[in-house]
Amino acid sequence: RLRRGAVCLVASAAATLAFSLATPRRGLAATPAVEGSAEPAVGSLNVPAQFATAMAEAWHNVDALGSQVDRQGIIVHFGRYADAVVQRALKIAGAEGEDAAGLEQVLDAPLRALFQQQLQTLMVRAADQYEATLEKRPNPLEATWAAEKAFMDGAADLVRPGSGWSFEAEHQDLLARLKDSYRRDSRIVEEQAKRGQGKQITIEVIRKLQQQAAAVQREAETRGAFPWNVKWQYFLDNSPLGFRGQYNQGRSVVELLLMPSPDPRQKKNILNRIGPLNLAVAFDMLL
Structure with missing residues (x-):
């Protein structure tokens, strides 16, 4: 706040000097030497009272806008407020022509800094908009458009009308960042789409990494398994009960089979009424 006040004081003095120099009738007027005085003739700076009042109010308004920016980050319709500060100062000062241009130039500097x-x-915030859009729908291109639009709309609202302020440099900087994010997330979405077999998925990079880590851990744990691939089955004589199994590189599956008997005499058998039925149990068998 002290730094801003110092800047305002210096700028005010500069504006006052520029105003007085640009206005011959209000400029430095020679003061004749007073008879009997030891002091030489000096110049006196005559500044209209309305000009000083306009500058004092303008700096107060600029300081208020700066405090609001510090609190909120962004002021909606800042461009309009900034222009209102300038226009009111010009009106109070009654400045025209070069006087008005000089006053506007002095006020433009701190307002542009806030811009x-x-x-x-x-x-x-535009980068946050990109991430939020991507969370809802895994489309990096759509997220890029949304982020750029949010920036362009917001930046246009910050520009003071007639000031010539530009945000092209910041726009290009944002596009470069979005381009990098687009490339990264496009690869992730493409990879997830392949693994998801075309189903709609969401961007959950952390969860995907956890799944991949679990798969690697599982592969490491099964390195001690027998490198076999065995299938077997067994049915009890004169019984609908049977068993079937498979062993493949450490992974075992055992199924309990309940098949209805074709014998008419077994029609009312409780096992026939339950079946057909398959119950499977899977487990790992390592060395």
Whole structure:
């Protein structure tokens, strides 16, 4: 706050000097030497009272906008508020022509600084918009468009009308960041789409990495398994009960089979009424 006040004081003095120099009738007027005085003739700076009032109110308004930017990050319709500060100062000062241009130039400097400060915040929020859009729908291109639109709309709202302020540099910086994010997330989405066999999926990179880590751990644990692939089955004589199994590189599956007997005499057998039925149990068998 002290630094901003110092800047305002210096700028106010500069504006006052520029105003007085640009206005011959209000400029430095020679003061004749007073008879009997030891002091030489000096110049006196005559500044209209309305000009000083306009500058004091303008700096107060600029300081208020700066405090609001510090609290909120971005002021909606900042461009309009900034222009209102300038236009009111011009009206109070009654400045026209070169006087008005000089006053506007002095006020434009701190307002432009607030504009650029908000652009940086807007870039961060646009990046957040990209991530939020990607969370809802795994489409990096759509997320890029949404982020850029959010930035462009917000930046246009910050520009003071007639000021010539530009946000093209920040726009290009944002596009470069979005381009990197687009390439990264496009590869992730493509890979997940292949593994998901075309089903709609969401961007959950951490969960995917956890699944991949679990798969690697499982592969490491099964390295001690017998490198066999065996299938077998067994049915009890004169019984609908049977067993079937398979062993494949450490993974075993055993099934209990309940098949209805074709014998008419076994029609009312409780096992015939339950079947057909398959119950399977899977487990790992390692060395």
